[in-house]
Amino acid sequence: GAVVSQHPSWVICKSGTSVKIECRSLDFQATTMFWYRQFPKQSLMLMATSNEGSKATYEQGVEKDKFLINHASLTLSTLTVTSAHPEDSSFYICSAREGALEGKNIQYFGAGTRLSVL
Amino acid sequence: GNSVTQMEGPVTLSEEAFLTINCTYTATGYPSLFWYVQYPGEGLQLLLKATKADDKGSNKGFEATYRKETTSFHLEKGSVQVSDSAVYFCALKGYTGRRALTFGSGTRLQVQP
Numbered sequence: 093g094a095v096v097s098q099h100p101s102w103v104i105c106k107s108g109t110s111v112k113i114e115c116r117s118l119d120f121q122a123t124t125m126f127w128y129r130q131f132p133k134q135s136l137m138l139m140a141t142s143n144e145g146s147k148a149t150y151e152q153g154v155e156k157d158k159f160l161i162n163h164a165s166l167t168l169s170t171l172t173v174t175s176a177h178p179e180d181s182s183f184y185i186c187s188a189r190e191g192a193l194e195g196k197n198i199q200y201f202g203a204g205t206r207l208s209v210l
Numbered sequence: 211g212n213s214v215t216q217m218e219g220p221v222t223l224s225e226e227a228f229l230t231i232n233c234t235y236t237a238t239g240y241p242s243l244f245w246y247v248q249y250p251g252e253g254l255q256l257l258l259k260a261t262k263a264d265d266k267g268s269n270k271g272f273e274a275t276y277r278k279e280t281t282s283f284h285l286e287k288g289s290v291q292v293s294d295s296a297v298y299f300c301a302l303k304g305y306t307g308r309r310a311l312t313f314g315s316g317t318r319l320q321v322q323p
Contacts, residue, residue, distance in 0.1 A: 096253060126310050135214070136299070136313040185254070199311060201246070201253035 094120045096188050098202025105176055106210055113171045113205045115186030121166035122188035126199065127159075130183040139184075142169055176209045183207075212237045216300045216314035223290055223321050231285040231317045233274075233300035241302040243267075243276050243283040244311065248297045257285075257298070290321045 095118040105111050115125060124143050128136040140156075142148040142163035150156045158180075160172040169188075173180055183206050187199040216233040223229060235241065242261045246254040258267030260276035260283065267274050272287045283300060300314040 098253070128313075133218075133315060135315045136311075138310045138312075141310055187254070198256060201248075201255070203251060203253040 094118075094188075094190065094198075094200040096122075096186065096200045096202040098186050098205055100205060101203060102206045102208075104208045104210065107177055108175055110172055110174045111176055111207060113173075113184055113186075113207075115169045115171070115188065115202050117167045117188040117190075117200070120188075120190045120200075122169075122190060123166065124189045125163055125169040126187045126189075127161060127169075127171050128185045128187070130185060130204070136185060139171075173207065176207070178209045181207055181209045212241065212302055212304055212312040214300050214302055214312055214314035216298075216317055218315070219297075219318035221317060221319050223319070225292055225321055225323050226289045227321075229285070229287040229290045229294075229319065231298055231300075231319070233283045233285065233314060235281050235283065235300075235302050237281075237302055237304055237312075239304065240278075241304050243274070244301040244303070245272070245274055245283070245285050246299040246301060246313075248299065248316075250296070254299060290319070292321045292323055295319055295321045 097116045099114045127139045130136045140148045140150045148161035163169040185204040187201045213236045244259045245257040247257045248254045258269040260267040263278035265276045274285045297316045299316045301311040
């Protein structure tokens with residue numbers, strides 16, 4: 093099946109610094125990528141949806157200036173957590189969808205990135 | 211809004227035992243329903259899906275039937291194996307509007323030899 097690579101898998105940073113997380117579709121072109129956040133023992137919560145070449149659509153309550161999303165190509169989307177604080181510590185997961193057609197309308201997930209902010 | 215509720219884990223079973231993981235949902239219209247599985251250190255993988263009422267999704271011995279009357283999509287397997295140990299997520303995609311998935315909180319399954 094299709095592979096989505098997410099990097100890094102784990103990052104520790106100091107409070108106030110910025111962290112970039114990459115999400116790559118390795119063997120298909122992803123017209124749409126999604127970024128989720130997961131708290132311990134809770135659901136994956138959608139943060140934003142990004143389409144290649146356009147601005148991301150953020151879910152209500154997600155600060156777009158804090159969580160910068162760039163989807164500059166059909167195989168790469170990045171999430172930058174700016175001025176990170178301990179409350180941003182979480183598990184971030186990306187997914188990519190190949191196309192809008194029903195037959196290709198399947199999301200493929202990365203393995204996730206655990207962010208710990210000290 | 212849409213929501214998914216699934217049973218809390220962990221669920222611990224012996225090999226060859228029968229598995230049921232309950233999932234119920236709230237949504238308007240006719241959502242599509244999914245089960246995803248996450249093995250340790252890996253991303254979520256689609257296990258099975260159903261797109262309309264009474265559909266049965268199946269894969270790798272797992273089954274789930276879309277029950278609109280009870281708004282449920284329970285996951286079952288007749289005989290689990292140690293290799294089935296993972297976290298299972300129930301999810302839905304709305305019939306209209308946003309195309310992202312709404313997930314349940316996940317259920318960890320531990321199968322002991």
